[in-house]
Amino acid sequence: MQNGAVQVGILGCGRIARTRHIPELVANPNARLAGFYNRTLAVAEALASGLGGRAYATPEELLADPFLDAVCVLTPNSSHAELAISALRAGKHVLCEKPMAVSPVECDRLAEAERASTNILMIAQNQRFHAAHVKARELIASGAIGRVLTIQAAFSHGGPAMDANSWFLSKSTGRLGVLGDLGVHKIDLIRFLTGQEIVAISAVVDTLDKKSKDGGRIELDDNAACLFRLNGGAIGTLTVSWTAYGKPDVSTRICGTLGTIELMRTFEEPLVLYRPGTEPEQITVESNTNSGVVDAFIGAIVSGAPSPVSAASVLPSMRALFTAYESGRTGGNMIRLD
Known part of the structure; x- marks a missing residue:
């Protein structure tokens, strides 16, 4: 963390990012938007220009940046599990939009990656908040x-x-x-x-x-x-x-x-x-x-608390x-x- 703020990267800058996650991150005093990836690079560049941080050409480039503490996986459903697993393995805390995965096999793989990591994986099941x-x-x-x-x-x-x-x-x-x-x-x-x-x-x-x-x-x-x-x-x-x-x-x-x-x-x-x-x-x-999701995620990172909504807790759903x-x-x- 830099200056006490969690440095957050955004994977996927579509509607859910722009209307929910990004505004809630901007409003949270313990978070700083530091990176953006979108399949249309110009969208990421525009957000970086307006909000600070930098744009990345690929998810891999964003995940490899040691400056980032956490990422929000806000891409299409089909890539949620793979990106969340990669982010955990890259040493990031991860907030993953629902659904956490699109098959039982992917769900089990993501839950296993959570067990193997010391970082937080939170699934954005916002109805709990x-x-x-x-x-x-x-x-x-x-x-x-x-x-x-x-x-x-x-x-x-x-x-x-x-x-x-x-x-x-x-x-x-x-x-x-x-x-x-x-x-x-x-x-x-x-x-x-x-x-x-x-x-x-x-x-x-x-x-x-x-x-x-x-x-x-x-x-x-x-x-x-x-x-x-x-x-x-x-x-x-x-x-x-x-x-x-x-x-x-x-x-x-x-x-x-x-x-x-x-x-x-x-x-x-x-x-x-x-x-x-x-x-x-x-x-x-x-x-x-x-929504309460971003505040709970950032709060857990700052305090060292467990994930507010772990993948394991969502598996039965x-x-x-x-x-x-x-x-x-x-x-x-x-x-x-x-």
Whole structure:
């Protein structure tokens, strides 16, 4: 670190970098943006010119620079695991966007690289940091709604736009569709909220409407509906969509033997607790000013704390995700994860 600040390099300067990671790094007093790589070099050069640091022609050149302490892997999904592994082996702390990898084999390789490294690998599962989710987890753990019985979760919006520079809807670079994009967030959130694991899952996975640049349907899934069971006995549903045009849905509903929690039913009411015989209780939580991911990552590096979201902790979410895809390919049957 130079002058007490973590020197951070950006691998991939696309939308998620420009709208989330870079602004949050700029705002963090313990971080300094010091390097940029993008497949279009001019984009990296423009960011370096405006924000400081330098542009690199290749990921390998950036990773070889001993000045950099940490990197953010924000490239297309297909390269997440390989770049994160290379960065760990180069001695960098790593913040890797979700999904951590695009196959079970890649997930295991990344988790093994994490075990072999003394540096931090953090997966950007940002739902764990939302204030309403953190509070809901505390309420569930304290017994506020009793034993969890059912869960209904949704994550739906109009989907990414297909433009001239988009990799998101391409099978060669995105590799996973809406289930890998939005579903992995909710699968991980379900585990985070309940403290339980998904032990069985079934799914219908389809491409219903999303169009590519040539007007045909994309090669990746744009809708999925899942049924699942937790190891504590609860059952649940998960729906994700890139075709919820006009009105998004990011809600989660957890019903227990003593009450119900509703999350993100509206942005004005992020957490509501319902119990028999009482009025609904709107729980006050702090407004999130950012995703919380970058601050947690930089904070762990500075303090020497463990990874806030390790690859090992996300592996069960990824296993459930890949099992859902398997179910979708084989007729939608319920598949056990053990």
